[in-house]
Amino acid sequence: MGDTQVGARKQAWRPGAPGAVFGWVEALLARQNGYLAAWAPVALGTGIGAWFALLREPGLAAHGWGALLAAGAAGVAVFARSVALRALLLFAGFAAAGFVLAGARAHGVASPVLGFRYYGPIEGRVVEIDRSGSDRLRLTLDRVRLKDVAPGRTPGRVRLSLLEANPWLVPAPGMRVMTTGHLSPPPGPAEPGDFDFRRHAWFEGLGAVGYTRNPVLRATDSIEGMALGRLRDRLSRWVRARIPGEAGGFAAAVTTGDRSGLGQAANDAMRESNLYHLVSISGMHMAMLAGFVFWLVRAGIAALPPLALRWPARKIAAGAALPAAAFYLALAGRDVATERAFVMVAVGLCAILADRRAISLRVVGIAALVVLALRPETLLSAGFQMSFAAALALTAVFGRLPPGWHRPRGAARLWMPVALLALSSVVAGMATAPFAAAHFNRVAHYGLIANLLAAPAMGLLVMPGAVLLALTAPLGLERPALWMVEIGSSWILIVAERIAALDGASSAVIAPPGLVLPLVAAGGLVLMLWQGRGRWAGLAPLALAAGLWAGAERPALLVAESGGLVGLMTPEGRALSKPKGDGFAAAAWLENDGAGRDQAAAHDPVVLPREDRVVRLRLGGVEVLQVSGKTALAALRGCDGAALVIANHPDPTPRPCLRYDSLDLRRLGALAVEAGAAGLDVTSTAERAGRRLWSDRAARDASPLLSSR
Structure with missing residues (x-):
């Protein structure tokens, strides 16, 4: 957003005076001198979030007005003499740019969607x-x-x-x-x-x-x-052929991005122990790889005094680490998580080449701007939110440590690495916990212990071993490097398995209301980015988010899109109408309930008895029927006393009640039903999703940007 410079003139203001509010805002923003640039990606993300929040696809006119607003706000801000006016204009300009970028990206990736089975x-x-x-x-x-x-x-x-x-x-x-x-x-x-x-x-x-x-x-x-894809596949198979078992699958995942060799049991253990971020190539992997290459090149130059005295070893090391990270990105397949990690590492290395601080709020902000500009949709992903929450929290906390903390002396050299690892794990864990719980409905209770045990193996064995493997394998000298990777991978999997097997290793969490994550993000951003005592105002939205989450309630009745499964909320948890079938919907419902059990365990034939392929239940004093099969549907007389009938087949028979058959459900999607004062309140996924490019064929056909192709 640009740094602000505070002039020598200071205008006093008093409550009630003309322009008092504007003067207060001017003074408030002036105290943020040098830190307002970090709010640029926040403004960009605000516009992107507004675009995705719409229930109807915006047309060319909306995008045109957004582009004009972005350009106009930026143009006027250049000539604005007021700090407050310039900051507000630039925030509005970046928000408008985010709105336009999201629309351009959505239409730019447009591709046919199959319209039938x-x-x-x-x-x-x-x-x-x-x-x-x-x-x-x-x-x-x-x-x-x-x-x-x-x-x-x-x-x-x-x-x-x-x-x-x-x-x-x-x-x-x-x-x-x-x-x-x-x-x-x-x-x-x-x-x-x-x-x-x-x-x-x-x-x-x-x-x-x-x-x-x-x-x-x-x-x-x-x-x-697909030359790079074939190279990745060959390297993955080569690693798995030389490192047996799950350790080989883990090693292939962190070196090439190919996770197809890691079994489901190992994946589940990594998730339950909060170590799955070690499997997915992320900022940690990129930082470790680039850091080891940086150290290796710099140490090599330092070992030769004639070169160390004449060459800028730090910049040369950064110049060598950058292409190594770029190759790692290309090899791993350029998915969103890997691309995000590379941008953050590349910005840090470029900062070293430009004699700037490699770790700062400005660097995190630049990385977020680049990622959002390239792929605006990542704003809604768990990976983006968790990655930048951790990066921002770590940068803010380490930036407030006493000077010289990274150069310990005496006995501090022994305990400082352990203390820093523990501090990093605590800070990153606290920053990412709300997002992980909201997206995955799980909380790992021993994640700190697991990371303290596993992270050193990743940083000291697996990633350095991977770099040495790339250097020594062409010479036939790969055994020491393979040993490092195998030992480190095996240890991480052992830690994951043992931690996941502990009683109470994780617990299920109810899905939060939609407003919770925006409030968490807003509160965290104020705490991390705002300078001065005003940052504590960020606790207010965090407290509100916690209250909303604690009071979250789940729908009384859920109906699958197929019409073949219903789930009724009871004091003992959600009761499902059948033990198998519609497994995706059943798993999602139970996860969002925070139930922590599978479909077979949730099936309750007492609460939801099935007689002649008809499930009869009571909701708010009225009856609901779920009918399976053509024969049972044909045998149904009227509504049989029910206020709502759900059918998993087309039903051409007029009925004197609310009825949703398979054709209705295919058009409307899954349903949530509540008992209201005036009867049953039914909400469909189509109603909540709106008419967007990805959710409604009519919206795609009506889009002027797509229909012109």
Whole structure:
């Protein structure tokens, strides 16, 4: 947003005098001299958040006015002599720019979305290989061909889970494959207001998801591009072939970004112990890799006195670490988390080259600006929120430590590293805990202990070993480096397994109301960015967020989009109408309830008895029926005394009550039902999601930016 300079003139003001409020704001912002630039990404994120919060897709006029506001505010701010006016104009300009950037990005990544359920031949090029939540191998394909689907309506990318092992073919990036399988449009939220996978898929260019039980075959002998993807795949297989078991899968994940070799049990243990951030390539990995390369080059120059006296070793080391981090980014696949980590490390290294502080609030702000400008949608992701919350908190806390803390003397050299590691874990854990709990509905109670035990192995063995492996493997001298990586990876997995096995290692948390995370972010930003005693005002939104979260209530009745599953909230927890089927919706409901149990355990045939494929329940003094199957639906006479009927098949029969059949639910999505004073209040996911590009085909067809293509 630009630094502000305070002039020599100071204007006194008194309550009630003309311009008193403006003068107070002027004096208040003047005391933030040199720190207002850190609020630029906050303003940009405010505009991005406003764009995503809309329930109706904004048209060309809204984006045009936003662009004019951004340009006009910036132009007037250049000539503004008042600190307050300049800051307010620039905040408004950055917010308007964020609004326009979000719209431009959403329309720029537009790709066809499959509008129906498809079964038939599927052909495409493999661009990504990973594992699903059910531990199935999963392929992401581009350059897709579907039978009897026109190229203009064929999704740019599809994601396919392989339900059966394929011994005849090992897929690799760039390979063109074919199979026969099922595809559907990306699914909507499991309940109104829940995470919308359709939005995530839209920005990933993913137009359909599905599965196949048939073998995946190679369509052609040629390899279509994806040189870096093939290199990543070869390196991942090379590492797993030399480091056995889960340790090899972990080592491949942190060195190449390929997590397909890590089993579900290991993944679950890492999550339960709050160590999963060690699996996903993040700022820690980038910082460790770049830091080790920096140290290695600088130490090498320092070991040669003639060079150390003549060459700027610090800048040369930073210049060597930057391309190493860039190669790591390219190798890991440039997903959002890795790209965000690289930007932060690159900004820090460039600060060293420019003789600036490598760690400061300004550096964090620049990194956030770059990430949001490139991918505005990351503002809503758990990775962005947790990463920058940790980076901002660590920078703010370490910036307030006494001078010389990083150069300990005497006995402090022994205990200072442990103290700094503990402080870092506490600060980062406290900063990220609200976001982790809100997004994943879990709180790891022994995360601090796990990180204190595992983080040294990552920093002293795994990442240095990975750098040495890259240097020594071409010479055939990789055994010491492989030993370092294997020992460190094995230790981290042992820590995760032991911590996750402890009683009470984690607990489930109820999903917060939608206003909680914005309040947490606002309070945290004021605490970290504002200078002076005014920062304590940030405690107010944090206290309000805590109160809202503590008083959160879950919907009394939830209905799956298929119409085949309902869940009634009882004093003992949510009771589900069946023990299996609609597993995605059931898992999401129970997680958001903070239940900590699976679908089979939540199935309660006493509370929700099923007779003749009809589930009858009471909600607020009225009856609700959930009918499964055509036969049961045809046998239903009227509404049978119910105020609401849910059917998982089309129901052409007029009924004297509120009725949602499969056609209604396909259009409206999952339902949340409450008992109101005037009857039942029904909220659909379509109502909460609005008419946006990713959620409503009519909105895509009506968009002037897309229809002009």
